Amino acid sequence: MKSPLIKFGNDVKPAIVSNQIIEGIKQGDLDPLHVAISFKRIQKIMDTVKNDKEIKDAITEETLKHTTGKEKIPAFGAMIEYAPTHTKYDYRSCENPELEAYNRIITICKARVKEIEKEMQNIPENGREIVIEREPMMQMRASGEIVKVFPPTKSQSFGTKIFV
Secondary structure, three states: OOOOOOOOOOOOOHHHHHHHHHHHHHOOOOOHHHHHHHHHHHHHHHHHHHOOHHHHHHHHHHHHHHOOOOOOEEEOOEEEOOOOOOOOOOOHHHOOHHHHHHHHHHHHHHHHHHHHHHHHOOOOOOOEEEEOOOOOOOOOOOOOOEEEEOOOOOOOOOOOOOOO
16 A cells, blocks of 8 residues: 555644545555544544543543633644533423423324334235224324335445444
């Protein structure tokens, strides 16, 4: 392989490095499987380091040495800011009966959708006639009519799975 070692530092431009790797693969200078396996390893390393609580705390501590959390500042060729990174709302304690009623309906509907989808997966290619026996919620009426249903369209993409 002719490709030079890609060095990372404060001045690395992700778009340039990405293009170098893409072009290296397209031109045959880099083995695509080797690149994919290398990326999988790098991702595993990144996830492990990034999700370590002590590392997260150290990053926060270091960030707060340089910013009050009200501004973005440059650091190592990037910008940093101490700010909210995720917001989550928990509505269980609201005691809103309308919300609770809709959540119950959603739960029932999702379960029935899963049942129907499972049934649909086993329908033969030429279809199968079924009788609509259950009355779906939300004021829809079951007619008792016989309708022909077909299996879902199945599409898959194939790729190499990597386990390191």
